[in-house]
Amino acid sequence: MRYIIIGAGAIGATIGGRLAESGTESVLVARGPHAAALRANGLRLTTADGTRVHRLPVAEGPADLGELRPDDVLVLAVKTQDAVTALDTWAAAEVAGGGTAAQRLPVVCTQNGVEAERLALRRFDRVYGVCVWLPSSFLEPGAVEALCAPLTGMLHVGRYPSGTDVTAGRIAEDLAKAGFEAPVVEDVMRWKYGKLLHNxxxxxxxxxxxxxxxxxxxxxxxxxxxxxxxxxxxxxxxxxxxxxxxxxxxxxxxxxxxxxxxxxxxxxxxxxxxxxxxxxxxxxxxxxxxxxxxxxxxxxxxxxxxxxxxxxxxxxxxxxxxxxxxxxxxxxx
The missing domain is CATH 1.10.1040.10 (N-(1-d-carboxylethyl)-l-norvaline Dehydrogenase; domain 2)
Structure with a gap:
């Protein structure tokens, strides 16, 4: 599977960079000075293991990628207040072989709070929630820090509104290879409401x-x-x-x-x-x-x-x- 990280900020860039390190294909979606820095200098990702630079494909929207692939996974990593614009933009993107992203591709919501999944389900057939425990920082274009150890973060994965499936399992396997703990859970929103108590x-x-x-x-x-x-x-x-x-x-x-x-x-x-x-x-x-x-x-x-x-x-x-x-x-x- 190829992961398209829509919103390459603290969470998105850490996930994308770690996936790339483990040999999993990923694309960073960003805009403005951040996109320019990523294209010019790569993603500078600092974790407990040190700093690495990842030269990943960078897109500002679906047009930069042409047709999406049937094995693409859309990872929605923008803040919730920006989710509607991002979801509408990517939902209409065409997928090779016919159909749109909303009809054929999974979208994975990594936001704090519990609203992004509802917004996504209005548009996409298949929606997954992720409860993100991943302390990280994004303060300057092109650079992200995620310094926790021994694991970079914990990402509970499940279908929205509930349940699991083969895709959730494959996503969790890829995340585990990339240095995260990624339990597959039937009740991912119960975890996200628990996280909201902290947020x-x-x-x-x-x-x-x-x-x-x-x-x-x-x-x-x-x-x-x-x-x-x-x-x-x-x-x-x-x-x-x-x-x-x-x-x-x-x-x-x-x-x-x-x-x-x-x-x-x-x-x-x-x-x-x-x-x-x-x-x-x-x-x-x-x-x-x-x-x-x-x-x-x-x-x-x-x-x-x-x-x-x-x-x-x-x-x-x-x-x-x-x-x-x-x-x-x-x-x-």
């Missing part, structure tokens, strides 16, 4: 900085408590903390030091958008649908979006000020 804190890190602080942990715990209440009201099953620890402990160990996560990186790169609508916003949506108050998540979503729209630098807000805003939102309920 609701992304907005705290983005707005107040990645450095640990007791007040940040307390605010994050309040956001998680709202999320758990919303999941319970909606009847959504979630993996337990014990299941997650058993799966990851000792396998994905980050290096010493503090690094910013995906939302912090979006602000650092000045992308103008952030994924809070699909992280904290997912909790807000469930709360409104099922009568569960979510003022902390409402506040975090709002604050992160202001930072993105106004181009504010990550970490420019104090945790004290952010907590005051959350407290005020609670009082207004």
């Amino acid at each position: 609701v804190a992304n907005a705290i890190q983005a707005t107040t900085g990645p450095e640990p602080h007791p007040a940040k942990a307390l605010l994050a715990a309040r956001a998680v408590a709202e999320a758990r209440a919303a999941f319970a009201a909606a009847g959504i099953p979630v993996v337990t903390d014990a299941e997650q620890s058993a799966a990851r402990d000792g396998k994905i160990v980050p290096p010493p030091g503090v690094r910013g996560g995906s939302s912090w990186q979006s602000l650092r790169r000045g992308t103008g958008t952030v994924e809070a609508d699909y992280l904290n916003g997912e909790i807000s949506l469930l709360g409104r649908l099922h009568g569960v108050p979510t003022p902390v998540n409402d506040t975090l979503r709002h604050a992160a979006n202001i930072f993105a729209r106004e181009g504010l630098p990550p970490g420019a807000m104090s945790i004290a000020d952010l907590t005051v805003l959350a407290d005020e939102a609670v009082t207004r309920r």
Whole structure:
């Protein structure tokens, strides 16, 4: 199979680069200065094993590849706020032998949150979810870091909305060859909802900085408590903390030091958008649908979006000020 990585950022480029190292064909899809850097200098991928440069094919869209191949796998690795544009672009691409990508090819969703799979299933016949545990950084064109060891990351793979099949197994085998642990699971969304409990804190890190602080942990715990209440009201099953620890402990160990996560990186790169609508916003949506108050998540979503729209630098807000805003939102309920 050939993997077309739609969105060669921190996650996409790490997966594409690692696949290439293991001898699996992959193509990086990128735009602007990042695409130019990848074409001119290759992908500079730094992992716990060191830095390597990969000279992979680079495309900006389906037209750069001509007809897609029947053995292609589309890996959707853009942020969720960019998913509709990417899905529409690639769904209509023609596949050799007839038909479109939406009709004939699998699309694999690697986003944080749980919305990308739903967006994909509106367009594609075959959709797969991946729960991504892959701490990585993308801060400059052409360069990505993924420094965990002994494994680069863990990628639970399954059909959406549930189940497994031969394709899921083949994808998992290729990922395992590339240095990831890739369990095939019947209930991939249960894992993704569990990951979302961690991701609701992304907005705290983005707005107040990645450095640990007791007040940040307390605010994050309040956001998680709202999320758990919303999941319970909606009847959504979630993996337990014990299941997650058993799966990851000792396998994905980050290096010493503090690094910013995906939302912090979006602000650092000045992308103008952030994924809070699909992280904290997912909790807000469930709360409104099922009568569960979510003022902390409402506040975090709002604050992160202001930072993105106004181009504010990550970490420019104090945790004290952010907590005051959350407290005020609670009082207004």
